[in-house]
Amino acid sequence: MIEQLRDTLLFSGLSDDSWLELSHYMACVQYPKGTTIIHADKVEPYFYILQSGIARAYSDGENQQITFWFGESGAVLFSFNSYINNSPGYENIELLTNSTLIRIKLTNLFLLYKQNIEIANWGRKIAELELIATERRLIDRAFKGAAARYHEFAAQSPELIKRVALKHIASYLGVTQVTLSRIRAAHQ
Amino acid sequence: MIEQLRDTLLFSGLSDDSWLELSHYMACVQYPKGTTIIHADKVEPYFYILQSGIARAYSDGENQQITFWFGESGAVLFSFNSYINNSPGYENIELLTNSTLIRIKLTNLFLLYKQNIEIANWGRKIAELELIATERRLIDRAFKGAAARYHEFAAQSPELIKRVALKHIASYLGVTQVTLSRIRAAHQ
DNA sequence: ATGATTTTTTAACATTTGTAAAATGTTGCC
DNA sequence: GGCAACATTTTACAAATGTTAAAAAATCAT
Numbered sequence A, B: 001m002i003e004q005l006r007d008t009l010l011f012s013g014l015s016d017d018s019w020l021e022l023s024h025y026m027a028c029v030q031y032p033k034g035t036t037i038i039h040a041d042k043v044e045p046y047f048y049i050l051q052s053g054i055a056r057a058y059s060d061g062e063n064q065q066i067t068f069w070f071g072e073s074g075a076v077l078f079s080f081n082s083y084i085n086n087s088p089g090y091e092n093i094e095l096l097t098n099s100t101l102i103r104i105k106l107t108n109l110f111l112l113y114k115q116n117i118e119i120a121n122w123g124r125k126i127a128e129l130e131l132i133a134t135e136r137r138l139i140d141r142a143f144k145g146a147a148a149r150y151h152e153f154a155a156q157s158p159e160l161i162k163r164v165a166l167k168h169i170a171s172y173l174g175v176t177q178v179t180l181s182r183i184r185a186a187h188q
Numbered sequence C: 001a002t003g004a005t006t007t008t009t010t011a012a013c014a015t016t017t018g019t020a021a022a023a024t025g026t027t028g029c030c
Numbered sequence D: 001g002g003c004a005a006c007a008t009t010t011t012a013c014a015a016a017t018g019t020t021a022a023a024a025a026a027t028c029a030t
Helices: A003-007 A016-023 A080-085 A106-115 A117-143 A146-156 A158-163 A166-173 A177-186 B003-007 B016-023 B080-085 B106-115 B117-143 B146-156 B158-163 B166-173 B177-186
Strands: A027-031 A036-038 A046-052 A055-060 A065-071 A092-095 A099-105 B027-031 B036-038 B046-052 B055-060 B065-071 B092-095 B099-105
Touching (some): A046 A106, A055 A166, A080 B117, A106 A117, A106 B117, A117 A146, A117 B065, A117 B106, A146 A177, B003 B046, B016 B117, B046 B106, B065 B166, B146 B166, B166 B177
Antiparallel strands (some): A027 A099, A036 A092, A046 A099, A055 A065, A055 A092, B046 B099, B055 B065
């Protein structure tokens, strides 16, 4: 189960030695659809890699719930504040399907970062790739209308369009469910 | 000039040895207001730390220019794609005031990342802090109206409100200049 | 399958924000 | 100072999106 990960892009930068060192701390876990694996307002002790399944991250507001991230297999998933600041997070992460995940305890991961330079650079790369993807989304919102954002999302993530509730996609795209319905109606 | 940096938060995690190793590759440069130090569609070879001054990052669209980031002293500043993917970037970064910057050649920085684990973790931390700030902005846009975003920005960045053109602030907040004018008119 | 629950769509209307253009204010330069 | 260039505000109107509620469709559990 964990061995399969070795050949994925995510770990391609690691030497065999570093892979062994890192994978030694990995454990494989399975959860049913609907499980919340990261809770807002808690310090979450694990870093996860989604091996199969779909996940979404959301925050709760007064009268709304905003979905701001989706993950498919290969995605890394963790409470930003727990991971970065060791403080309670703002996001919930919920599994939208039965899922298989690999997890590593943050305390172990942090020790590896201090001890193994390849793993430290692996962690750096993860943050950098998430960063560039997040900034892209921020800029996209400014340049593209809701309709264009929807069609690009649909083209790039066909799996998500099929399997994720439209209300979640609507809030991910930054519009209401009603507006998303109108966008979809316009193109058929 | 460069010695002053040693005591800033940004470098507090480095040992004296690592600081020396890193700072050895630093050079101090000064540019007048209006200089564009990072150009879209180019691979930019430097990583900068803004020592004094104000900068903004923007992308050009067909009939608009979107400002998506401001930096004040202490900010790190680089072409995301150049730094992360070694490919041409999408952002321009322009100095809005006469500025002093420290710069490091990316090729040297990348070598240090491979050689010095403290510097690798320093680079990891930089990406992580940018990441959490960027995601926060994305989520903020969903939860808060344009007026609230303006007032929080004004409260948190009084220096920027004073010295940056409102057209840039408007696009940073995700509204038109007209809307920003209306928001400002409503509270006086 | 059937009924209950949830999701999605549709409708009517209100509100916000955008667009374009003119008016006003500001800045810098000769 | 005074002109030119640029920035900001205001106005009137248009377009997009939000709100609320209800109908239609899809999904789920028994």
